[in-house]
Amino acid sequence: MFIGAIGCEPLQLRRVSLERSRTLDVYRRNGGYEALRKVLDGMSPDDVIGEVKKSALRGRGGAGFPTGMKWSFVPKDSPKARYVVCNADESEPGTFKDRYLMERDPHLLIEGMLIAGYALGARVNYIYTRGEYRYLIEIMDEALEEARTAGLLGDRVLGTDFNCEIYTHTGAGAYICGEETALLNSLEGLRGHPRMKPPFPAVAGLYGCPTVVNNVETLTAVPDIIKMGGDAYKALGTEKSGGTKLWSVSGHVARPGVYELPMGYDDMEKFIMEDCQGITNGRQLKAVIPGGSSVYIMPAEDIIGRDVRMDYEGLVAAGSMVGSGGFIVLDDTVDVFESTKNLTEFYKHESCGWCTPCREGTDWLVKVFKRIESGGGRPDDAQLLLDIVDNIEGKSFCPLGDAAAWPIQSAIKKFPEDFRRHISNGASGDGGKEGLPTA
Amino acid sequence: MSQQFTPNNPLPQEAKVPPKMAVFPPEVEAEIERHLAKYPVKRSAILPLMFIVQRERGGYLDPPGVAYLADRLGVRITDIWEVATFYSMINTEPVGRYHFQICRTLSCKILGAGKITEQCTKRLGIKPGETNDDGTFSLSEVECLGSCGTAPMMQIGFDYYENLTTEKVDELIEKCKSGELSNGVR
Ligand SMILES: Cc1cc2nc3c(=O)[nH]c(=O)nc-3n(C[C@H](O)[C@H](O)[C@H](O)COP(=O)(O)O)c2cc1C
Ligand code: SF4
Ligand code: FES
Numbered sequence: 150m151f152i153g154a155i156g157c158e159p160l161q162l163r164r165v166s167l168e169r170s171r172t173l174d175v176y177r178r179n180g181g182y183e184a185l186r187k188v189l190d191g192m193s194p195d196d197v198i199g200e201v202k203k204s205a206l207r208g209r210g211g212a213g214f215p216t217g218m219k220w221s222f223v224p225k226d227s228p229k230a231r232y233v234v235c236n237a238d239e240s241e242p243g244t245f246k247d248r249y250l251m252e253r254d255p256h257l258l259i260e261g262m263l264i265a266g267y268a269l270g271a272r273v274n275y276i277y278t279r280g281e282y283r284y285l286i287e288i289m290d291e292a293l294e295e296a297r298t299a300g301l302l303g304d305r306v307l308g309t310d311f312n313c314e315i316y317t318h319t320g321a322g323a324y325i326c327g328e329e330t331a332l333l334n335s336l337e338g339l340r341g342h343p344r345m346k347p348p349f350p351a352v353a354g355l356y357g358c359p360t361v362v363n364n365v366e367t368l369t370a371v372p373d374i375i376k377m378g379g380d381a382y383k384a385l386g387t388e389k390s391g392g393t394k395l396w397s398v399s400g401h402v403a404r405p406g407v408y409e410l411p412m413g414y415d416d417m418e419k420f421i422m423e424d425c426q427g428i429t430n431g432r433q434l435k436a437v438i439p440g441g442s443s444v445y446i447m448p449a450e451d452i453i454g455r456d457v458r459m460d461y462e463g464l465v466a467a468g469s470m471v472g473s474g475g476f477i478v479l480d481d482t483v484d485v486f487e488s489t490k491n492l493t494e495f496y497k498h499e500s501c502g503w504c505t506p507c508r509e510g511t512d513w514l515v516k517v518f519k520r521i522e523s524g525g526g527r528p529d530d531a532q533l534l535l536d537i538v539d540n541i542e543g544k545s546f547c548p549l550g551d552a553a554a555w556p557i558q559s560a561i562k563k564f565p566e567d568f569r570r571h572i573s574n575g576a577s578g579d580g581g582k583e584g585l586p587t588a
Numbered sequence: 589m590s591q592q593f594t595p596n597n598p599l600p601q602e603a604k605v606p607p608k609m610a611v612f613p614p615e616v617e618a619e620i621e622r623h624l625a626k627y628p629v630k631r632s633a634i635l636p637l638m639f640i641v642q643r644e645r646g647g648y649l650d651p652p653g654v655a656y657l658a659d660r661l662g663v664r665i666t667d668i669w670e671v672a673t674f675y676s677m678i679n680t681e682p683v684g685r686y687h688f689q690i691c692r693t694l695s696c697k698i699l700g701a702g703k704i705t706e707q708c709t710k711r712l713g714i715k716p717g718e719t720n721d722d723g724t725f726s727l728s729e730v731e732c733l734g735s736c737g738t739a740p741m742m743q744i745g746f747d748y749y750e751n752l753t754t755e756k757v758d759e760l761i762e763k764c765k766s767g768e769l770s771n772g773v774r
Contacts, residue, residue, distance in 0.1 A: 245737055321676070400698060406737055442693075477736070488697075
């Protein structure tokens with residue numbers, strides 16, 4: 150698996166390939182904790198937020214909300230404690246970048262969280278990691294202990310009067326806990342159901358206190374923003390999408406991996422065919438799901454020869470979204486009816502059950518998919534799927550409902566033939582029991 | 589004689605007897621203390637503590653383990669069940685010593701997850717969702733584990749096994765049978 154940068158100097162992935170990259174020693178010898186030093190040597194919390202605003206950094210967890218703006222929503226005069234919570238739940242199918250950031254460069258996350266803690270006045274902070282990533286919690290705990298011993302964490306950070314603690318926390322197998330308010334409920338020891346918004350976490354989050362929830366990749370961008378300045382960071386990308394972005398590439402490509410690209414990388418076809426070394430086994434590209442399982446599927450025709458720019462605006466213009474950057478490549482052996490069924494089963498499994506449209510709707514969708522697959526297709530089934538989806542999208546309590554709806558909408562729209570074939574003959578495309586081809 | 593439930597005597601007598609509570613050795617208690625110390629509210633430690641209790645109680649939350657958690661966290665027994673039943677990694681029933689959890693989601697699926705599951709079923713004699721008779725193996729299909737770039741893959745306990753082939757699966761199973769392989773529970 151490849152890990153590295155294409156089209157720019159590696160920024161967030163600068164150290165991942167160094168030997169012993171996760172040790173404090175290597176981190177420090179390669180520019181580590183210089184940004185924290187700079188912050189504590191004379192930047193005010195507002196200066197820090199100002200640089201992050203200038204950087205045009207947008208949340209890398211999936212929603213793409215401007216980070217500096219989110220930080221500025223935290224009330225300055227609140228007498229309550231404030232919290233920074235790192236979202237390391239990484240469960241969006243196709244996404245695995247946070248894993249390698251934490252595995253290879255845990256101190257980068259610690260430094261990013263310390264700077265965020267300083268900017269937001271947060272003295273106790275948590276890293277909420279999905280339960281399956283136990284080995285990463287162990288790596289983070291070790292790095293945190295190293296930082297504590299070196300005076301970088303805890304009381305009097307680097308000898309200043311800034312106190313800041315960071316603790317790891319474990320999830321226990323629930324995709325919904327990646328949604329920030331569900332995450333906070335989970336961190337409070339409750340079932341991971343989402344909360345009503347507003348109030349937003351920035352006002353009333355963990356234990357009712359102002360809280361910023363940020364993705365791992367977002368927080369690990371912060372040290373470089375401070376070091377090079379917000380403007381310089383932004384200049385690496387485009388006007389509206391600052392900096393670089395990590396793409397988790399999987400599926401039928403010769404070289405899967407975590408790719409750091411400048412925002413606005415030109416273009417998606419070149420990325421797949423050259424950087425990722427093309428489609429495996431000499432097959433043809435059929436489709437790409439570019440931003441994790443929840444985004445619209447893109448057929449090859451919308452990519453080949455289309456100069457699709459890889460950033461927030463570029464992907465929207467091309468009919469999809471950046472999402473989490475989970476870039477799933479599908480070759481022409483894949484049957485999009487089957488791949489969509491696979492993802493719908495995921496959403497049914499992960500629906501938290503709190504609201505009716507999503508709980509009942511995802512269950513119903515799976516039943517329809519199964520009926521069609523087992524030969525019981527009816528002429529109006531595509532419309533039935535779209536109707537069910539229409540009753541989920543925009544009518545659910547949290548965005549998981551929309552996330553379940555979008556793949557189906559776009560799959561039926563872009564690959565009607567794959568659905569028609571199943572519905573009319575009921576047989577799965579390759580005749581196999583599994584439905585999907587097995588390599 | 590049928591029992592009368594009245595507001596003054598709402599429950600049969602045996603239900604009032606507190607369930608037996610699990611007892612843990614000092615090093616486990618110390619581990620639990622370390623988790624509790626992270627949070628201003630004890631209840632926040634519920635998931636980390638559940639992992640410890642299920643590890644110590646043979647892989648799942650048995651009634652004495654649940655009673656312990658309720659007591660330790662100052663919550664009701666039902667609060668523990670409420671949370672335990674929400675999270676797929678918290679077991680409320682026994683699981684095999686080696687728990688094979690094969691990712692079934694898209695990137696793994698298109699790169700052969702089906703074959704990996706088939707091979708496990710063939711070699712272990714159990715289907716996804718089952719545990720074998722002597723309790724050595726359980727097999728599950730799980731959702732994306734963040735290893736899509738190294739698909740297909742599975743977890744045994746907390747340990748990742750990636751870029752799987754049927755040969756690698758056979759090897760792993762042999763190593764489990766001989767006890768050479770860690771079951772990844774910690
Ligand atoms: C169903 C669902 C799952 C999510 N999963 C994750 C996740 O695994 N990791 C993540 O960082 N954000 C996830 N998010 C987005 C978070 O709610 C939130 O927007 C994000 O953590 C904010 O951080 P950012 O601004 O740095 O991206 C998810 C959202 C939804 C609706
Ligand atoms: S949309 Fe789904 S995941 Fe979100 S609250 Fe409703 S049931 Fe839960
Ligand atoms: S799809 Fe299997 S690990 Fe992501």
